[in-house]
Amino acid sequence: MTTLTSNTVYRARPGWLARAEGWLDDKGKGAWIAAMILGFVVFWPIGLALLAYMIWSNRMFSSKSCARRSPRFAAPSRSTGNAAFDAYKEDTLRRLEEEQHNFEAFLKRLREAKDKAEFDQFMDERAKRSDADAEA
The missing domain is CATH 1.20.5 (Single alpha-helices involved in coiled-coils or other helix-helix interfaces)
Incomplete structure (x- = not known):
């Protein structure tokens, strides 16, 4: 009988949502707003969900354009x-x-x-x- 013991830590690759969020954060607040508008055009609940997420995560009203952005x-x-x-x-x-x-x-x-x-x-x-x- 063999026992599987492994000390390796599996890192989950970021999903497409995490990659999309990072990409939008890199582009700034304008990209978030454009994605929200596009979401409303394609299917209104998507735009509404993006708007709710932007408000909930303080991306809409923060003084910085995005949380991960660095100064110039x-x-x-x-x-x-x-x-x-x-x-x-x-x-x-x-x-x-x-x-x-x-x-x-x-x-x-x-x-x-x-x-x-x-x-x-x-x-x-x-x-x-x-x-x-x-x-x-």
Whole structure:
């Protein structure tokens, strides 16, 4: 009589649902919303189930787009052992963050200038209409 004893641990391969969830998490909140809309188009209970899952798992209302997503500029904290390269890397990342901040500030000023121009145009048109109405 033989006895089967095995110390090996069997890892279950992730199912297609787990793989799909990981893929959607990698793509972000927009992919989840697109999948939900597609689910509604194909068969409405699928879309409803996806919406319920997104709400239940806090994928819909979380401040991050998805729980597993990493920040854009996540600098690894470990050293490479090469002091010159580490200094170069730190300087480059600092410069990129500064450029990103400057660009975002530029975009904000650009939006504010556009909003001001549109508002000024509206006020000018409104003044012209009121002048035309007063003359008539």
